[in-house]
Amino acid sequence: MTASTSLAPHYPVVVIGGGQAGLSTSHYLQQAGIAHVVLEKHRIGHAWRDQRWDSFCLVTPNWQCRLPDFPYDGPDPKGYMLRDEIVAYLEAFARKTRPPVIEGVSVQGVRRHADGALEVSTSLGTCLADHVVVATGGYDIPIVPACAHSLPPAITQLHSVDYRNPAQLPPGEVLVVGSGQSGVQIMEDLHLAGRKVHLAVGSAPRSPRVYRGRESTEWLHELGFYKLTVDRHPLGDEARHKTNHYMTGRDGGHEIDLRRFALEGVRLYGTLADIHGTQVSFRPDLTRNLDEADEVYCNIRRDIDAYIARAGIDAPVEPPFQKVWQPDADPTLLDLQAAGITTIVWAIGFRADYRWIDLPVFDGRGHPRFRRGVTAEPGLYFVGLPWLNTWGSGRFLGVADDARHLVGVIGQRLASAATAEAATPERLAA
Structure with missing residues (x-):
């Protein structure tokens, strides 16, 4: 699928990144007949293939999974794709769409050129793009707290x-820091392995x-949660910075109740506060968290209950939620050596690194400012980010809508530019 091993001097559109967002954008650019190139630092599917654990799903x-004109058509629509199946799905999409991808090329800078175009500097050289x-x-950058440097x-x-996988770690107990999706799933992976x-x-x-006879995302889809746009979200732009709900697709999918894991022997603490040698301190917020x-x-259950009542749906009734475990007190100290802990897994997320984009489109936290991916800087766009427009924007579910919208904007701007050029005095005189 590599279109070339060198760059042309100019492209109407340069897409940076060959994951599901970049490939979806390329698909719509091809449909619109807009010449472009996709620059991928590694290879298609890299993040799914090389940056996920063995049991990931x-x-x-x-x-x-609804990439443009390429919905999942396998035998298990209600199942959850494993890591290698995700890679295969993405590669199959690329084989079908045949994007003009150059793999193994890193983008080192994007800036405004003197003639007004965007200058893209890469490991293959420099090109201009409209x-x-x-x-x-x-x-881009795995987050590890500064206090980690004091660990022996x-x-x-x-x-x-x-x-x-668990066998990768040395013998001994393990501290996982972070209870987002990665943290709780790695915790479960280790726990099931007997660690x-x-x-x-x-x-x-x-x-x-699963609630009241159906998978919760089916209910939420019918409720319109996935169509809720960020400009209508109660939190507004802050929704983009909130952590996703944790659950898992492992072994057919199930919810994760950390209280049940506590009953099974997993030791729970609050938010990490500091580390001094082997002494780890936590905030007294476990109960609150x-x-x-x-x-x-x-609240999700209540939303589903209300929808079932409004629509008059015949659905089985489930008992009210009950807490199966409660901490006696919020633990605030842990001696790693005394507990026999030999490994810490940091699962507190990532931060974006856009330092290579030398254009004034970022807020004080380094996040790009845009409206549905369109920035105030002419010709610069973002796609594939959480809550770019909706809850599904950063997922296989909603990336196609965002890519189609951006290509529509680009197409209109290219057409306007061509009309303006045709109407210049030099052209008219000719």
């Missing part, structure tokens, strides 16, 4: 991006998996 069901679509995602060398540290696990619980919310996650869980 989607947390959303397969029917939500439009640049950034489809690199926001997971005897403690193995790795980020979730480098975790593969003794400690989990630092943050503020991530949780969701039911568990309660708030459960409140979100119960």
Whole structure:
């Protein structure tokens, strides 16, 4: 699928990133007859293939995999694709659409050229573009707290991006820091393998998996949650910075109740506060974090209950939620050496790295400012980010709508530019 091993001097559109967002954008550009190139630093499917653990699977069901004109058509629409199946799905989409991709090329800079075009500097050289679509995602730099540097060398540290399986870790107990989707799923992976696990619980919310006879995402889809746009969200732009609900697609999919894992021997703590040598301190917020996650869980159930009542749907009734475990007190201290902990897995997320974009489109936190992916800087766009427009924007479910919208904007702007050029005095005189 590599279109070339060198760059042309100019492209109407340069797409940076060959994941699902970049490939979806390329698909619509091809349909619109707009010449372009897709620049991929590694190879198609890299993040799914090389930055996920062995038992990784989607947390959303397969029917939500809806790349443009390429919906999931396998035998298990209500199942959850494993890592290798996700890679195969993405590669099959690329084989069908045959995007003009150049793999193995890194983009080192995007800036405004003197003639007004965008200058794209890469490991293959430099080209100019009328439009640049950034489809690199926001997971560039793994976050590790500064206090991690005080840990003794005897403690193995790795980020979730480098975790593969329990056998990879040295013998001993494991502290997983972070209770977002990666943290709780890695915790479960270790727990099921018989490892003794400690989990630092943050503020991530949780969701039911199956409720009142149906998978919760089916109910939420009917309720219109996935069509809710960020400009109508109660939190507005802040929704883009909220942690996703945790659950899992493992073994057919199930919800994750950290209280049940506590009953099974997983030790829970609150948010990590600091580290001094082998002494780890936590904020006294475990009870609050568990309660708030459960409140979100119960709110989702209540929304579904209300929808069932309004629509008069015949659905089985489930008993009210009950807390199966409650901490006696919020633990605030942990001695790694005394507990036999030999490994810490950091699962507290990533931050985007857009330092290579030398254009004034970022806020004080380094996040791009845009409206549905369209920035105020002429010719620069973003796609594939969470809540770019809707809840599904950063997923296989909603990326096609966002890519189609951006290509529509680009097409209109290219047409306007061509009309303006044709109407210049020099052209008219000719």
